[in-house]
């Protein structure tokens with residue numbers, strides 16, 4: 068790892084390092100298919116020079132890096148990248164501690180920039196997009212991917228944010244509801260179809276209340292204890308209204324989406 072991160076109001080994931088993989092990891096039997104989806108959507112080849120912004124613990128990088136020419140990752144969280152290093156098993160990944168809004172690379176460096184679950188954490192996400200555009204080669208693409216939760220899961224999870232009011236309901240950066248549209252709204256052109264991979268997660272809905280209290284999700288990190296308790300009460304009510312057996316394990320279907328985009332004006 069090189070260079071200290073510049074100051075940033077983006078959400079660094081230092082505090083998530085010990086539970087990120089456990090709570091955000093793909094089901095082991097689905098991970099390879101998700102890696103292939105990214106390779107296909109991004110048109111990645113063994114010659115591709117690839118950058119991932121917000122590389123985290125390598126959930127994506129470790130799947131994709133073995134199939135490309137060069138894989139570089141940046142993150143503002145050193146602990147997340149240290150965890151990636153600890154998991155590496157021969158995959159060649161170059162890491163730098165850096166902010167996506169100020170990338171330490173020359174113009175026209177990469178064929179593909181990968182961004183997975185990061186734009187909602189960056190207040191100045193437009194500056195990050197400008198940096199992606201600057202560092203992409205003339206025929207380069209941004210590969211954007213994210214997991215869309217099961218509609219029932221999303222309905223109940225939203226309840227606590229709505230209960231706490233519009234300021235909390237917002238994300239720091241791009242709101243998750245705009246993840247499918249914000250790039251086109253910003254002038255980026257889809258390049259190829261949106262690809263989707265569904266997978267199933269088994270979970271008792273009532274355990275969502277425990278997840279909120281444990282502050283597993285980044286939207287909870289800026290809340291007071293009092294706000295957490297107000298949110299937890301709203302979430303419990305929503306879970307009990309949505310599910311007839313909230314303590315029983317329910318199968319939720321998540322959908323991993325991936326799509327490539329070309330920058331504006333190219």
Ligand SMILES: C[S@@+](CC[C@H](N)C(=O)[O-])C[C@H]1O[C@@H](n2cnc3c(N)ncnc32)[C@H](O)[C@@H]1O
Nearest residue numbers: 077079080121122123126142143144166167183
């Ligand atoms: C939700 S995690 C996603 C990690 C990985 N892309 C994945 O899908 O598993 C988001 C990561 O982005 C990092 N991050 C947040 N803001 C950033 C920024 N402005 N520049 C670089 N990394 C950032 C966080 O520290 C965290 O490790």
